[in-house]
Amino acid sequence: MPKATPAEPSRFYLHIVEIFKGERRLPRQKKKPIVGSLPFESGRDPKLLGEILDGDSTEKGWARPIARATILDRWSEVVGEDVAAHTSPTIENDILQVQCDSSAWATQLRILRHDIAQEIANRYPDSGIDRVDVIGPGVPRQNYGPRTVKWRGPRDTYG
Known part of the structure; x- marks a missing residue:
């Protein structure tokens, strides 16, 4: 007798x-237990506060602003007490701008700006400072914006 077709x-x-028989194509990933979450494991030991803060600041992207604030706060350690007494640093767009009390200090710092940039790169590698600009006294920064004009600007300050 012939078989009937279904x-x-x-x-x-x-x-x-x-x-669709047999094993699944993509086996389910087993959740890996979080290290230090089980009792009596080594990851549950107390951690130093500095290590926790360093990890958080790097993870959340705070390393660059913290390094830049540290440069401005410890400016006298970077350049020395004498130079720091006659300068005021600011940071804009990855550029450290140093404004000096007199044109003589500005001239001397222009000579030393590469050394200052190297010192900053060695001490604070996370700061992202590209270059150091030295500005004379009372000179406004007009080199930015859509309507800039090249002008002579103020000359010597007689100081």
Whole structure:
């Protein structure tokens, strides 16, 4: 006696079972236990506050602003007490701008600006300071914006 052919829904069902049988194509990933979350593990030991803050500041992107604030706060350690007494630093667009009390100090710092940039790069590598600009006394910064004009500007301050 010949075998009867199954009806259309039965053939469809058997076809689907044949296609999707066996192991799953993408096995489910087992969740890895968080290190230090189980009792009596080494990761549960107390950690130093400095290590926690360093990790958080790097993870959250605070390293650059903290390094820049540290440069401005410890300016006298970077350049020395004498130079720091006659200068005031600011940071704009990855450029350290140093304004001096007199044109004589500005001239001397222009000579030393590469050494200052190297010192900053060594002490504070996360700061991202690209270059050091030295500005004379009372000179406004007009080198930015859509309407800039090249002008002579003030000359010597007689100071």
